[in-house]
Amino acid sequence: MKKICIIFISIILLTGCNLRKETNIDKLKKIGYDEKLSTYINNNLKEDSINYLLTHDFVSSIEEIIKNKDFKEEKLSKYIEYLDKYNFNVDDLIFVVNKEYYTDNYSEKVIKLMKEDYFIFDNLDRYLKYTKKENTKDIIRDVNSDIDNKFYTNVKNTDLSKGYLILVNKFNKLDSNYTPSNLVNIDKKYGNPLQIEKTTYEQFIKMYNDAAKKNLYLYIRSPYRSYNTQLSLYNNYVATDGKINADTYSARAGYSEHQTGLAMDLTTPKTLLGKFEGTKECDWLKNNAHKYGFILRYPKGKEYLTGYMYESWHYRYVGIEAATTIYENDLTFEEYYAYYVK
Numbered sequence: 280m281k282k283i284c285i286i287f288i289s290i291i292l293l294t295g296c297n298l299r300k301e302t303n304i305d306k307l308k309k310i311g312y313d314e315k316l317s318t319y320i321n322n323n324l325k326e327d328s329i330n331y332l333l334t335h336d337f338v339s340s341i342e343e344i345i346k347n348k349d350f351k352e353e354k355l356s357k358y359i360e361y362l363d364k365y366n367f368n369v370d371d372l373i374f375v376v377n378k379e380y381y382t383d384n385y386s387e388k389v390i391k392l393m394k395e396d397y398f399i400f401d402n403l404d405r406y407l408k409y410t411k412k413e414n415t416k417d418i419i420r421d422v423n424s425d426i427d428n429k430f431y432t433n434v435k436n437t438d439l440s441k442g443y444l445i446l447v448n449k450f451n452k453l454d455s456n457y458t459p460s461n462l463v464n465i466d467k468k469y470g471n472p473l474q475i476e477k478t479t480y481e482q483f484i485k486m487y488n489d490a491a492k493k494n495l496y497l498y499i500r501s502p503y504r505s506y507n508t509q510l511s512l513y514n515n516y517v518a519t520d521g522k523i524n525a526d527t528y529s530a531r532a533g534y535s536e537h538q539t540g541l542a543m544d545l546t547t548p549k550t551l552l553g554k555f556e557g558t559k560e561c562d563w564l565k566n567n568a569h570k571y572g573f574i575l576r577y578p579k580g581k582e583y584l585t586g587y588m589y590e591s592w593h594y595r596y597v598g599i600e601a602a603t604t605i606y607e608n609d610l611t612f613e614e615y616y617a618y619y620v621k
């Protein structure tokens with residue numbers, strides 16, 4: 280009787296064990312995750328993610344991945360796919376997948392480029408082809424500014440839909456018949472009585488008034504210029520100075536920001552362009568113009584990026600937000616445009 284009881288109880292226990300449903304923790308442990316990690320996965324990941332892990336072989340760095348501060352659960356399968364393919368370290372893996380920087384071309388240099396400020400994924404091939412600089416920061420700045428091409432090559436018609444952020448430089452031009460639609464006349468109190476774009480003028484007047492409160496007086500020397508005005512200006516410079524020199528300080532027709540109506544050469548009423556540097560007005564503008572939406576368009580030290588010698592007098596209206604970002608991050612408009620606008 281005793282024997283029969285023991286057999287009977289054993290049968291009940293055994294079938295009971297077999298009938299108990301295998302839990303996710305059990306299944307995870309079978310793949311190779313230890314008790315603690317299996318419990319963690321079970322308690323912290325969604326059913327879909329757990330099922331995904333259950334269909335996949337043991338992933339040795341799974342703990343590091345799911346506990347990484349930037350881990351995004353919805354990308355779990357992509358992390359594992361890229362880990363299998365490229366054997367990334369976990370930080371790089373999470374970075375690349377989170378940013379969706381997918382390529383077949385990973386290397387130490389590629390990852391370094393990707394982690395730089397202002398990295399643009401679409402420019403990756405150009406960054407890699409550009410051999411003039413070694414430092415990844417320099418490569419990105421140069422290529423974003425298009426200077427992996429020679430000036431006046433690969434020229435495009437600029438995208439007019441960008442409004443106040445329209446880019447005009449040695450790679451982006453305006454049609455000969457382009458005229459800004461909202462030109463207004465400049466009162467002689469503020470400068471040469473020529474024409475300028477309306478908002479640019481209104482912002483200039485605010486800036487003028489605030490400067491005047493500090494006994495600083497601004498004067499608009501040269502605002503809007505038509506295509507034909509620029510054409511004769513440039514041709515005159517070429518005639519007297521030669522084309523190579525003229526190109527360092529004068530835009531060819533169609534390539535001048537002055538044709539947008541958004542640019543102006545500023546001085547004081549009594550100084551000419553060449554004497555503006557060093558005046559109080561010049562210093563004040565450098566640190567305040569952005570508050571009104573203006574940028575110093577051709578800064579010192581950035582000549583190779585903008586294609587123009589330093590011009591202390593040439594200001595361009597881009598709007599307050601863009602001007603502030605450009606000022607605070609010490610960018611050229613080319614760099615800003617590539618990263619934030621295009």
Ligand SMILES: [Zn+2]
Pocket residue numbers: 537542543544592593594
């Ligand atoms: Zn100018």
